[in-house]
Amino acid sequence: MYPRLLVNLEKIKENTGIVLEICKKHGIEILAITKGFCADPQIVEVMIQAGIKTIGDSRILNLKKLESYNVVKVLIRIPMLSEVEDVVKYCNVSYNTEIKTIKGLSLAAQKNGKRHKIIIMIDKGDLREGVYSLIELEEIIQETLRLKNIDIVGFGINMKCFGAIIPTEKTLEELTVTTKQLADKYKLNVNTLSGGNSSSFYLIETERFHGINNIRLGEALILGTEASFNKIIPGCYNDAFTLEAEVIEVKEKPSIPHGKLALNAFNKVPSFDDRGNIKRMICAIGSQDIDFDFIIPKDDSLRILGGSSDHFILDCTLADVDYKVGDIVSFTLGYMSILRVMNSPYVEKVFLNSKF
Ligand SMILES: *Cc1c(COP(=O)(O)O)cnc(C)c1O
Numbered sequence: 001m002y003p004r005l006l007v008n009l010e011k012i013k014e015n016t017g018i019v020l021e022i023c024k025k026h027g028i029e030i031l032a033i034t035k036g037f038c039a040d041p042q043i044v045e046v047m048i049q050a051g052i053k054t055i056g057d058s059r060i061l062n063l064k065k066l067e068s069y070n071v072v073k074v075l076i077r078i079p080m081l082s083e084v085e086d087v088v089k090y091c092n093v094s095y096n097t098e099i100k101t102i103k104g105l106s107l108a109a110q111k112n113g114k115r116h117k118i119i120i121m122i123d124k125g126d127l128r129e130g131v132y133s134l135i136e137l138e139e140i141i142q143e144t145l146r147l148k149n150i151d152i153v154g155f156g157i158n159m160k161c162f163g164a165i166i167p168t169e170k171t172l173e174e175l176t177v178t179t180k181q182l183a184d185k186y187k188l189n190v191n192t193l194s195g196g197n198s199s200s201f202y203l204i205e206t207e208r209f210h211g212i213n214n215i216r217l218g219e220a221l222i223l224g225t226e227a228s229f230n231k232i233i234p235g236c237y238n239d240a241f242t243l244e245a246e247v248i249e250v251k252e253k254p255s256i257p258h259g260k261l262a263l264n265a266f267n268k269v270p271s272f273d274d275r276g277n278i279k280r281m282i283c284a285i286g287s288q289d290i291d292f293d294f295i296i297p298k299d300d301s302l303r304i305l306g307g308s309s310d311h312f313i314l315d316c317t318l319a320d321v322d323y324k325v326g327d328i329v330s331f332t333l334g335y336m337s338i339l340r341v342m343n344s345p346y347v348e349k350v351f352l353n354s355k356f
Contacts, residue, residue: 002328003285004348005341008356009046011237015224016050018235019201023215026204031056031074031194033218036335038342039065042351047221056216060086076216078121078129084108085131086114093117094155095126097131099143102150109149117194118144119154126170128162134178142323154192154214155179160199166228167200169208176211198227219335241338242288243331244348245283245312250323252279255315265308278317283329286310289344293335302329 001043016032023030026148037043039062044055048071057063058077066073067090075094079087084104087094087111096102096118108115144150153305157175159167171210172195183190195203195212198219203209219227220305224236227272232238255275264270264286286309291337297304316323325330341347 001348002244003283003289003346004244004350005045005333006239006244006352007040008237008242008352008355010146010353011224011240013046013050015233015236015240015353016052016221016252018224019220019233020051020207021234023204023318026207026209027213028195028204029214030056030221031076031214031216032217032221033057033076033197034062035059035076036218036339038339040342040349041065041069043222055251060090074119076155079105085112088112088114088116088322093119093153095119095121095129096289097121097129097140099140102140102144103147106147106150115149116153117151117153119156119194121153121158122175124157124159124165124167124174126159126161126163126165128158130158137178137182139235141182141188145186152188152190154190154194156192156194156214156216157196159196160196160227167196167203169203169210171201171344172196172203172208172212172218173210180211198225200228201226202228202231202232204235214343223335232270239332241333241334241336241341243295243341244328245285245287245331247281247323247325247327247329248284249282250279250316250325251281252277253303254278270306275317278315279319279323281303281314281316281323281329282307282312283312283314285312285347288340289347290331290333290340291336292304293338296332296334298330298332309322 012031031054032047033056039057054072056076056110060083063073073091075091078097079094079101081104084106088109105116121130123132169211180277192214193212194214196222197216201220223234224238255278288309305313305315307313
């Protein structure tokens, strides 16, 4: 049945092992981030087999799925006030920036006879989540210390998700210095300094990881790449996920649409190069299953033209293969496409246990 996704579990396991080894050498613990693949239990399982001890996800529903796994579970997206009950129930730790939510977590923990650990996020310029001012940071700490059922166990930063700002040696140094001062001033028992996501990995390799002891990695484990410069981590596999889609139309047509112009399926006016008539093929998959910017044909003579919610159009003019209706085309996936495919009920998932 097509389209289908082939997930090579052995490659993910090897990536995890290699990255764990590098981090261990520098005294850094990995929080394995599972949101990029909907916390699929088969993938989580091979990560645990490779040595992962803590799992993080942005969604409670994903962590709930992993309830029976004996690992520390961390909610890495700032909780919704409406989900605090589930947060204390299904997670050991959550990342936070709002005192109102922290108070909610404390009440929920109290109701359930539990203690809940929090890590406070500090914004270092990427401008997604994080406390921005030092004054507010101190206020949050002071108020949290008055709460009965919350323990502040660490601080963290997140980079390169919204503003495209990558962490530098200075970012990490500032995090270490700030938290040391706060820990001393408020006598905090800080055991986690979380230095960011896969975009911080390049700093570990250059041993510029000032006092940081934790890194949150999704991409590095599943794609084997660091996320600041998109370089492959030596020895890792970038192709653990392969998508196979079926060709439903092959025709020679112009390279530029013609007729009266309006907006396309994405409310945009696309632009095209005139290359005369080209051979175009359509695969039966679309933007609800993949992200056209995060997918690469294995046949590198194919060129992606784009598509719509259920159609994926490629230029096969220069291909050696004489593509025909019914043929299967293979693609390597990037982060956003993996996420969409895993979320799509229209794509069959096949898990492979051998590297080849
Ligand atoms: C998604 C996310 C991560 C993991 O990012 P990768 O680039 O996949 O390593 C880490 N931390 C937070 C807060 C995230 O939202």
